[in-house]
Amino acid sequence: MSTEVTVPNNGNVVRPSLNSWISDWFGDDLSSMFNGNFNRGITLPAVNIRETGDAYFVEMAVPGMKKSDFEIALENNVLLISTGREHQEESEEGTYTRREFGYSAFRRSFTLPETVDEQKIMATYQDGLLSVHLPKKEEAKKKPARTITIS
Incomplete structure (x- = not known):
């Protein structure tokens, strides 16, 4: 452990930082855990949004889920997509019992344009891909160009 205290030319005492003490005691792994982003292991699913003349499409890659794991809602012109899934597994071998459990969840929100019906x-939801079809209102759909004759 580094407990050195250095005194620069100006006479002020410089003490080692808490991060260097943590690093000295526990190694760089623990120090980086306290300095880093705690949400590093949590990822949001990748989303593709595309527009055609008739609709918008939101596609989200979420493999390993079931259709019943999702909740999709529309609130004040905001599309909310969320899921919460709990996993539990227990096995007994002789006098030992092994239990594993986990919980994963995410919530994504998208503000919809006024043109969505x-x-x-x-x-x-099929093969790990959640697809949301957002059709446009009739008045918002692109209409083909019309030729106007001059009288």
Whole structure:
């Protein structure tokens, strides 16, 4: 452990930082845990959003889930997609019991444009891909160009 105290030319005492003491006692791994982002292991699913002339599509890669794990809601023109999943496993071998459990969850929100027809929103989940279809209102759909004759 480094307990050196250095005295620079100006006479002020410089003490080692708490991070250097933690690093000396426990190694760099623990020190970096306190300095780093605690959410580093938590990841949000990748999302693709695309627009066509008739609709918007939100696609989210979430493998290993079930359709029943998702909750999709629309609140004040905001699309909310969330999930919460608990996993428990227990096995007994002789006099030992092994229990493992985990919980994973995320919540994503997307502000929808006024052009979305909220009554026709649909969602599907297949092969690890959640797809939300957000159709546009009729007045918002792109219409083909029309030729106007000059009189």
